[in-house]
Amino acid sequence: MPATLINYGVIPGWALLAAVIAIGGGLFLRDAYRLLKLMLLGRPASRVDHPVERSRSWLIHVIGQARLLTRTYPGVMHAMIFWGFLVITLGTIDMFARGLWSEFRLPILGGTGFFAFIVDAFQVFVLVGIAMALYRRIKIKPWYLNLSGDAIIILSLISTLMITAFLSEGFLRAWDPNEGSSWMFVGAALAPLFQPLGAGANLVLHVFFWWAHVITLLGFLAYLPHSKHMHIVTAPFNVWLRNTQPKGQLSYLNVEEAIEQDKPLGASEIDHFSWKDLLDTYTCTECGRCTSVCPASISGKPLSPKNVILDLRHYLLDHGPDLLSGDGDGDAAHAGGEHARPELVGEVITDDVLWDCTTCRACMDACPVFIEHVPKIVDMRRHLAMGESRFGKDLQGLYENLEATGNPWRFPRAKRAEWAADLGIPTLDEAPDAEVLYWVGCFGSYDDRSKKVARAFARLMQRAGVKFAILGKDETCSGDPARRTGNEYLYQQFATENVETLNAAQEAGIKTIVSACPHCYNTISDEYPQFVGNYRVMHHTQFLAQLVAEGKLKPEVPRQEAISYHDPCYLGRYHDTYDEPRKVLSAIPGVELREINPCRQNAMCCGAGGGRAFMEEKRGRRINHIRLEQAMAVEPERVATACPYCLMMFEDATGAKGVSDTLPVQDVAELIEASLKD
Ligand code: SF4
Ligand code: SF4
Structure with missing residues (x-):
C-alpha cells in the first residue's frame, strides 16, 4: 500500500503529497525565475544557429558525458551520478503520478519488473558515485578542488535520497511481500532483515521513509537554485547554446559606434556581459578542471579560470538585484552608499588576473559544460585597454610600436622583406x-x-616548385597581439588594412595564403571573415605535409634522433592541427617522435599567447620553464615546434636552464629542409 493511500487525520495522502510538491516545486520555480531575471540583465546574444550540430554535440556531451569521461575517475563518478539521475527522474515521475492517482502507470516502463530493477540498479550506481566523490574530496584532494559546505549538503541530500528509497522499499516488502516488485532487488534483500519487527512497525517505517524520501527530494529541488548544483538544470541548456563560431574568433565590437554612443568598451559591469556569459556562471560545477590545466594557475599566478567564473557568479547574485531594481546603476554605486558595490574589474577580478591569461584555451577545452572563459577575459581586457587605458609600460610600448610601424618592435616597415x-x-x-x-x-x-625559419620555409617552397609571392612592405601586423590584449580599436585598423590587401591579392589570382605563424594563421582564417575577408588559409605544417605527401619534398637524409614536438595552442587547440606536423617529422628517416606529457589537445601553453610574448612575466614561475621541464622529462634530443612564439619561449627556457647546446629547438620547416639531399 503506497503511503499516499493512507489518510493523515482528515487529509488524504494524495492531497498531502500534492501540497508538498506544490511547496517544493513552488520554491524552486520562484528562485529559478529570480535567476532567470538576473541572467536576462545580460546583453543579447544569438545562440540558435546550426541546430543540428548543436543537438549532435549535445547528445555526445550531455547524454554521452564525453568530456567528463576524458578523466577516468571523476568521469566514471559523474557519469554514474548523472545517468542514475536520468533513470531516477523517470522513477520519481512515476512515483509522484501514482501517489496522486493510484491507477497511473508510466507508458511502456511503468509497473514492469525491468523498470523496478533498473531504478534500483541506478540508485546503487548513484550511491557508489557519491562515495567516490567524497573519497576524492576528502582523501585524494586534488589541488584544484575544494570541499565546500555546498558540496557536503548536496552529497548528503543525494545519499539520503537513495538510502530512504531503499529503506522505504525494504519495509514495504517486509510488510507485505506481494507489494512492490521482487525486481526491486535492494528492497527484496533488505525485507527479511526487517520482517522480525512485525507488520505494524514495517508499515509505519515504510510510510516514514517514503515521506522522508519525498521531502528530501523536494528539499533538494528547493535548494538547487542556491547551490552550484543548479548546473543539473542549466548545463544541458548551456551545452546546447555553446558557441558554434570558429574557435579562434573573438566577438566583434563596433568600437566607433560604442565611442559615439557612449556604450561600454568591453565589460566592466556584470550587465556588460551577454546573457549566455551569465548562464555560464550559473553552470559552473566548480570541478576545477579549467584551473587544473591553466598554465597561469599551474605556474602560481593569481589567475584561476574557475575563480573568474565564480567571481562573476557571486557578483551577479550579490549585486544583480540592485541593478534590476535600478538602485545599483551608474558609477555612483561604486562610490559608496546603501547600494555600494565594488568594481568588478580591478577589485573583484584584479588586473593581474586578467593580464595573466595567455588565451591558450586549455580551460575552455577542459570544461565539461562548455563554459567560455577566454571571451570574458578578453572583454574585461577591452575595458582595461580601451575604456581605462590601464595597462603596463610593456603593453604601452607594444601599442605605440604597432601604431608607428606595424610591428611590435618598431622596425621600419620598408625593411619588412629584408630577410628575403x-x-x-x-x-x-x-x-x-x-x-x-x-x-x-x-x-x-x-x-x-x-x-x-622564414628562409627555410621559403627555400622549401622554391624546391617544391610552388609559385608563391610575399607582400613585402604591404604586409603589416595581423593585429593578433592588439586584439588579444583588448585593444580592439588598434586590431581593427590592422584588420581593415590587411583585408583590403588580401582581397586585392585574391583578385590578382592568389588561391592560398600560407603562414608559419599560428597566430597570423588564426587571425586571417578565423577573424578576418568579420571584415569580409574570406580566404583559404593554411599553416605551413599543413602545407609542408601536403608537399611531402605529393612527393614534392623528399626527406632522405636520416636523423637518428628522439624529437619531441610541442603543440602550439593556436595550431592545436584552436585549429585541431595535431597530425600534420607529426607527419612531416615522421617523414624524416630515423626520427623517433617522443611525445611530451601532456601533448596534443592537452599540451601546455609556452606562455606567449594572448599578447603575453610582449609582457613581462612578473608573477609565479615562468611558464616556458615548466613546459621545457615537461619536455625534458621524456629526454628528447631535440624539441620541434611550429610557431615563432613557441620557438622564442623554448629557446629562452633552454638558455635559462643552460641546455641550449644539448637540447636544440627548431621549427618543423628547418628540420625537413635539413633532411633534403642537395
Ligand atoms: S586561456 Fe589558458 S591561460 Fe587563460 S585562463 Fe584559460 S587556461 Fe588559463
Ligand atoms: S568553469 Fe568548467 S571546468 Fe572550470 S570549474 Fe567550472 S565547470 Fe569546471
Missing part, C-alpha cells in the same frame, strides 16, 4: 602568376631567429 633579399622571392606585384601568398608575419620578417 638574397633568396629571389618575388613580391605579389612582381609575380602575377603566383597562386600562393606567403604571409610572413612580424616574427618571420624581423626576429633574427624566426627569419631563419
